[in-house]
Amino acid sequence: MSGNILVVDDEIDILNLIKIILTKKGYQVITASTLNEFYQMIDVNLRLILLDDVMPVKNGIEICRDLKKHPETAQIPVIIFSASGSIGKKEAALEAGAEEFLVKPFSIEKLTSIVNKHYPLNSRLIDNN
Amino acid sequence: MRVLNVELPLDESFLKMEIGLSETTRAVLDYVQDYQEKHLYVLLNEESNFEINIQEYISLCETDEEKQIGNEIALLYSQLALSGFEIIDFQDKQNEALFDLRDRVFDITNLLKYFSEHYVNRNQTSPYDKENMHAIIEFTVIVGELHAGVEGVIAKHTPHEVPDFNYYSPKLESAYSSYKDVIGTISERTYLNQIYSNMKELFIMSEELIQKEDLLREKLEEFEYNREQIDLKLENQIKKIVNKKKELAAQEVLASSRLTLNTSIIDSIFSFMLMGGLLFGVNLWIITPILELEVGIQNFASGKLDEKIQVKTKDEIGKLANAFNNMTTQIEEKIETIMKNEQKLEELNIDLGNEIQTRKEYEKEILRVARETEVDRLRSQFLSTITHELRTPLTSIKGYIEIIRAGWVGDVPAEMEETLDIIIRNTDRLSNLTSDLLDVQRIESGRLEVEIVPIDLIEVIEQSIREIKPFILEKEQILDVDIPDLPLMVLGDSTRISQVLMNLLTNASKFSEERTPITLEAKDINGEILVSVQDTGIGIKEGDHERVFKPLAMIDKPIYVKGTGLGLSISKGIIDLHNGKIWVESEGEWKGSTFFLKLPKIKVNDS
Numbered sequence: 001m002s003g004n005i006l007v008v009d010d011e012i013d014i015l016n017l018i019k020i021i022l023t024k025k026g027y028q029v030i031t032a033s034t035l036n037e038f039y040q041m042i043d044v045n046l047r048l049i050l051l052d053d054v055m056p057v058k059n060g061i062e063i064c065r066d067l068k069k070h071p072e073t074a075q076i077p078v079i080i081f082s083a084s085g086s087i088g089k090k091e092a093a094l095e096a097g098a099e100e101f102l103v104k105p106f107s108i109e110k111l112t113s114i115v116n117k118h119y120p121l122n123s124r125l126i127d128n129n
Numbered sequence: 130m131r132v133l134n135v136e137l138p139l140d141e142s143f144l145k146m147e148i149g150l151s152e153t154t155r156a157v158l159d160y161v162q163d164y165q166e167k168h169l170y171v172l173l174n175e176e177s178n179f180e181i182n183i184q185e186y187i188s189l190c191e192t193d194e195e196k197q198i199g200n201e202i203a204l205l206y207s208q209l210a211l212s213g214f215e216i217i218d219f220q221d222k223q224n225e226a227l228f229d230l231r232d233r234v235f236d237i238t239n240l241l242k243y244f245s246e247h248y249v250n251r252n253q254t255s256p257y258d259k260e261n262m263h264a265i266i267e268f269t270v271i272v273g274e275l276h277a278g279v280e281g282v283i284a285k286h287t288p289h290e291v292p293d294f295n296y297y298s299p300k301l302e303s304a305y306s307s308y309k310d311v312i313g314t315i316s317e318r319t320y321l322n323q324i325y326s327n328m329k330e331l332f333i334m335s336e337e338l339i340q341k342e343d344l345l346r347e348k349l350e351e352f353e354y355n356r357e358q359i360d361l362k363l364e365n366q367i368k369k370i371v372n373k374k375k376e377l378a379a380q381e382v383l384a385s386s387r388l389t390l391n392t393s394i395i396d397s398i399f400s401f402m403l404m405g406g407l408l409f410g411v412n413l414w415i416i417t418p419i420l421e422l423e424v425g426i427q428n429f430a431s432g433k434l435d436e437k438i439q440v441k442t443k444d445e446i447g448k449l450a451n452a453f454n455n456m457t458t459q460i461e462e463k464i465e466t467i468m469k470n471e472q473k474l475e476e477l478n479i480d481l482g483n484e485i486q487t488r489k490e491y492e493k494e495i496l497r498v499a500r501e502t503e504v505d506r507l508r509s510q511f512l513s514t515i516t517h518e519l520r521t522p523l524t525s526i527k528g529y530i531e532i533i534r535a536g537w538v539g540d541v542p543a544e545m546e547e548t549l550d551i552i553i554r555n556t557d558r559l560s561n562l563t564s565d566l567l568d569v570q571r572i573e574s575g576r577l578e579v580e581i582v583p584i585d586l587i588e589v590i591e592q593s594i595r596e597i598k599p600f601i602l603e604k605e606q607i608l609d610v611d612i613p614d615l616p617l618m619v620l621g622d623s624t625r626i627s628q629v630l631m632n633l634l635t636n637a638s639k640f641s642e643e644r645t646p647i648t649l650e651a652k653d654i655n656g657e658i659l660v661s662v663q664d665t666g667i668g669i670k671e672g673d674h675e676r677v678f679k680p681l682a683m684i685d686k687p688i689y690v691k692g693t694g695l696g697l698s699i700s701k702g703i704i705d706l707h708n709g710k711i712w713v714e715s716e717g718e719w720k721g722s723t724f725f726l727k728l729p730k731i732k733v734n735d736s
Binding site for chain 1: 513516517519520521522523524525526527528529531532535537556560564571578579580
């Protein structure tokens, strides 16, 4: 099953929330709630990856680091979202290579604007054609 | 007594008498020693012999005087013999008394045995039960010791060594008195009393025995004295006779022995001189050095190591003295070294003590810091967990409500819109609360981080104004803004400064009544930016001006205002991190308040 945006979070509700929002906006979204699922879903054709920072086994920041290490996945933009708004967390996320850092709870508006920034809707239309 | 070989029957008499006297004494003393009957017969024999001999002597006497003395001797002797018999008799009686004593002890032992058996049976106890059988055991011990003592005396023939009953008497008394109150049956009482009275009699008997013994001693002394008198008398007589004969014989002998007498004197003188010389030599060469050696050793023993022995001779003693002196010198030096080392050791000890002290303090400090660090770590971990756990569900709630509100799950009638807005607002409120709590914690533990970058304060202010508008409008309040047109650059964290401004503005709105004005001003004064928010609300009471900035201050307010009271403390924390100042001026309750913010300005580079 191919998609354009991958969202990874162990909280199913949030996973779903983001999926609903982004799907409504016109994106195609795939989700992973465990590390194994993530490894199954990972694809070089992904256009955007959203990661929750707190997850069992490996957290978002570590996954981001891994993604950025591999040349095939390095250029996929990563957005890390977190319940912690601390500067330290933000810095860690950016250092790990994430393009954006989003603080929970976020509004629909905020989420869509950030996603749009890295994966403009227009280009999506081009993809799907 | 050297009797010259002069044939006289008198000599023989005297000899016989002397021997007889000696034998008489011997017999009496022997009897007192071993109580053997044969000594008695010896005494009897000697008595009769002496009488014969003295009569013989008297008959041989030439002068009346001599005869007189002879009679005296005879009388004295018969008296002596008589006293000898008395002594023997006395000794017999003593022996009897001793055996009586032994029998009495034996009786008591038996009584004690009966009593003990009786008591043990009645009380169902054991003879070895120390507590119950205490007195009986005490008695048994005393009686046993007495028995042994008495038997010993009998065996050794030493009646004066009977056990000291004074020693046993108090023990007996205490044992008896401790017991007599405990004894139960009549037969037991009887036994006990018999034992007790027997033991008392035993003591009396033994005392008598000892007294009699002393008496015997006296008698023996008297006997001895009398014997001596007779001896003297005999000797005198003999001497007189002998002298007479000596004079006669001496004259004869003297002539022939003169020479030998002289030479012996010369010999004596010569040998005396020799002896003297020898003694002197020994003293000088042997004794004196040895004495000095002794003194030296004594000095050494008493610690006077510096007084050396004066070596005068080269012989063995001299060598010994030298060796001794060397030894003392070496020992002296060694003692010095030891003392120095001891001192060093003491100093090291003190240093060590100090070192240990310091280390201990370090340890304490390290532990304290470690603990604090651990506590800190746990706290921040807790905070992260809490924030995550609170915010995650809030994210869901807010998100889904927004989805509904946006009409993506179905049409939303107007009333529902409002309801949903309320829900969203409240999730925001919760969200803000968690943020505030987190901020307060961070400020308290000094962990609040701010991103200090050059920012345009004017922009931040304008943003805040936009955000506060809905609140103001709700209460129909008016916001007057007086800010310069030019940028005001400061070093700060825009999010946080915004937070502070929002806090001041929302407070101004919350604590004022409807339709009242709120004034926001920003001024550039001498390189410092002064921002103020003024309201005409409930004001600050006297004394509360500083307290309002403390977390959860909960100042008494005339009206109920929702909020946790954390906002100002967070604002203060943020402004402190910016090296700025925040304070309030108010003339009192219901006189309104003006909150001031001061931040240092930075120069803008013209680029």
